[in-house]
Amino acid sequence: MKIPEQGTPRAALMARMDELARSDADWRRGKTWSLVYWASDEALAVVKEAYTKFFSENGLNPMAFPSLRRFEQEVMAMAVDLFHGPPGAAGSMTSGGSESILMAVKAARDWARVNRPGVKQPKMLVPLSVHPAFEKAAHYFGVSAVHMPLGEDLRVDVARARDLVTADTILVVGSAPAYPHGVIDPIEELAALARQHGILCHVDACVGGYFLPFLERTGRAVPPWDFRVDGVTSISADLHKYGFAAKGASTVVYRSRELRRFQYFTYGDWPGGLYGSPSMTGTRPGGAIAAAWAALNHIGMDGYTTIARDVMDTTGRILDGIRATPGLRIMGNPVMGVFAFTSDVIDVYGLADVMEKRGWKLDRQQRPPCLHMMVTPAHKGVVDAFLTDLRECVNGLEHGKVVPEGSSAMYGMLGSMEDRGAIHDIILDFMDGMDTLDAG
Numbered sequence: 001m002k003i004p005e006q007g008t009p010r011a012a013l014m015a016r017m018d019e020l021a022r023s024d025a026d027w028r029r030g031k032t033w034s035l036v037y038w039a040s041d042e043a044l045a046v047v048k049e050a051y052t053k054f055f056s057e058n059g060l061n062p063m064a065f066p067s068l069r070r071f072e073q074e075v076m077a078m079a080v081d082l083f084h085g086p087p088g089a090a091g092s093m094t095s096g097g098s099e100s101i102l103m104a105v106k107a108a109r110d111w112a113r114v115n116r117p118g119v120k121q122p123k124m125l126v127p128l129s130v131h132p133a134f135e136k137a138a139h140y141f142g143v144s145a146v147h148m149p150l151g152e153d154l155r156v157d158v159a160r161a162r163d164l165v166t167a168d169t170i171l172v173v174g175s176a177p178a179y180p181h182g183v184i185d186p187i188e189e190l191a192a193l194a195r196q197h198g199i200l201c202h203v204d205a206c207v208g209g210y211f212l213p214f215l216e217r218t219g220r221a222v223p224p225w226d227f228r229v230d231g232v233t234s235i236s237a238d239l240h241k242y243g244f245a246a247k248g249a250s251t252v253v254y255r256s257r258e259l260r261r262f263q264y265f266t267y268g269d270w271p272g273g274l275y276g277s278p279s280m281t282g283t284r285p286g287g288a289i290a291a292a293w294a295a296l297n298h299i300g301m302d303g304y305t306t307i308a309r310d311v312m313d314t315t316g317r318i319l320d321g322i323r324a325t326p327g328l329r330i331m332g333n334p335v336m337g338v339f340a341f342t343s344d345v346i347d348v349y350g351l352a353d354v355m356e357k358r359g360w361k362l363d364r365q366q367r368p369p370c371l372h373m374m375v376t377p378a379h380k381g382v383v384d385a386f387l388t389d390l391r392e393c394v395n396g397l398e399h400g401k402v403v404p405e406g407s408s409a410m411y412g413m414l415g416s417m418e419d420r421g422a423i424h425d426i427i428l429d430f431m432d433g434m435d436t437l438d439a440g
């Protein structure tokens with residue numbers, strides 16, 4: 001395939017795009033439980049308008065676009081306030097959770113180079129359930145990730161993690177909450193461990209950062225996780241998740257400006273001029289920065305609090321329905337609308353496959369097999385339909401029998417493979433094949 005010789009008229013292009021989108025996940029009707037965060041049609045319209053207004057502007061040079069600079073300053077001031085940052089706390093906007101995490105790990109590594117010169121091979125302690133962005137950061141920045149075991153409640157077992165600290169440990173990480181099961185790690189204990197050793201502590205609140213503060217405002221008890229916990233030195237939190245901003249927007253906040261300086265990259269010898277860049281990206285879409293600012297200002301503290309209340313109401317109904325379905329079990333004690341369920345009697349991968357035939361897209365997880373859900377305002381009206389389908393599908397599966405096809409067979413095969421290097425190759429082959437053009 002090559003670029004068409006003659007350009008395609010706008011109407012024909014749009015029609016082709018609509019046609020291709022027809023088989024996309026149906027998030028508008030609440031059929032998906034990840035990837036898309038929708039607050040309301042009005043909020044979506046505001047965010048889109050803001051994005052489009054600054055579509056062409058570039059956040060690379062804050063001097064050229066004072067508007068973007070102002071948006072970013074205000075977004076970061078709001079983030080610092082929301083996470084109870086002390087005076088002097090500061091951070092950056094990034095393109096997403098992964099970039100925020102990469103930056104926090106890079107900052108920790110460079111902090112250690114100055115403050116722990118004896119460290120030869122920097123290590124960070126991460127929960128077994130931590131997001132793979134930390135493994136990516138380890139891979140990119142030459143920091144080893146050491147896994148802390150989880151307890152029965154699926155939170156880090158800090159008592160067992162203590163022995164993992166060595167003279168080379170520079171950073172301890174906890175999640176608020178962790179993606180797989182929606183449980184918050186014991187942040188106070190992890191931060192105390194870091195403090196005891198004079199090292200840094202990062203809280204990954206990519207999923208909870210713009211939800212937990214509002215959950216707290218509804219009067220619910222939320223375990224401590226932010227800068228109010230002594231010893232927490234940085235926090236990642238995504239605007240493009242429960243902040244309902246456009247994709248390409250996250251925040252990483254440090255307890256002090258001095259810490260943030262370790263995140264930055266500078267180069268003074270380029271013929272193109274002096275170069276300074278706060279994060280991974282060079283060019284930064286003005287639209288994503290403007291849309292994040294618009295989302296925070298449009299929805300406001302009260303709006304986010306109402307959303308948190310609604311999402312928890314929807315979540316409660318789903319959790320009750322799952323708990324009342326014989327054979328299904330919720331894992332751990334999820335704190336927000338993110339959780340997983342499993343079964344000791346039916347094959348949950350088989351369940352995901354039959355639910356998918358009814359249009360419901362549930363993400364499969366492993367170790368042990370379980371299904372993941374992430375509740376947003378888009379799910380308010382689908383609870384009954386979902387639970388009816390879930391009950392029918394559970395009843396239709398034979399107890400104790402593994403479904404010999406579909407995702408069940410695939411996960412079964414991959415799960416039992418001893419050679420994890422081979423899994424690596426299978427994933428590589430899968431990604432490598434993504435550019436193969438389908439017919440049509």
Ligand SMILES: Cc1ncc(COP(=O)(O)O)c(C=O)c1O
Pocket residue numbers: 095096097098099101131133175177178179204205206207238
């Ligand atoms: C807890 C947690 N951290 C980090 C990330 C990575 O965020 P992103 O996909 O925006 O890079 C996610 C994404 O789901 C997450 O749930």
